[in-house]
Amino acid sequence: MPEGLEAEIWREAIGALVGRGITRCEVDRRVTEDGLVDLVVGASIESVSRRGKVVLLHLDTPGVVGLHFGMTGRVVVDGRSPIERLAYASGADRPEWDRLQLWTQPSPAGAMPALRMNDPRRLGHVSWNPDLDALGPEASALTAAELRLALAGRTASIKPLLLDQHVVAGLGNLCADEVLHASGIEPHRSADSLTPTETVALARACRTRLAAMLRRGGSTSGRLDPERRAGPGNCPLDGAPLRRASIAGRTAVWCPQHQQ
DNA sequence: CGGCATGTTTCGCC
């Protein structure tokens, strides 16, 4: 489930913890940086931010906790899940899948943790002072100039490049298909074949489509999503049968009619 | 049972 949009939804929800002190922390050591527990207990959460798909808890200690969600991670804040509809998790939420639990003062009702990250597949991780320098520009605010620079000299297909967080940060598989669909670019196209007009359109699609999908609930709320679920259906823009193929190991869905 | 999954890192091969 988690792409940059889900990270943004969770960032906002975790904002409810700003000003609280961390009284207790339990982690799954297999996905947590060594020593993190001792560093966070006793600290207060000063702010919560996001970079790409990473949610950042800024502490007064100081230091930063980075939450990365992999493919199946999700967040529960004060016992509430900010995203209810989980395509891959189908609502299951077993205690043995908890990878991080934070208790705070003030605390929510009962003895429940204020923040819990639950991740069955364990591809997510919890880091201390994550290095964010290598990340590309933010997809949700991507300018044409930033995209042009990010793609300069690259010859690979545009779809896998958009998924590379060093090139652009925040896009996942569903959103990458969505912005290519919206800007009329075929996913196999090599980056150096894009015209200036296409680059402008693609950057704009990142801003407008991601904003629209965020309002509608996240990365499963794109125009392609209903078709995607039911098998590659028809293009919501022109009705042509959608095509599905694996590109660089990930499923791509596109419209052969208007994506050239 | 086989195949697939909203992600990242690592490994060979150009």
Add this chain to the structure above:
DNA sequence: AGGCGAAACATGCC
């Protein structure tokens, strides 16, 4: 050297 694609990782679900 640097970029690319495939494989690996770990686990649940259809």
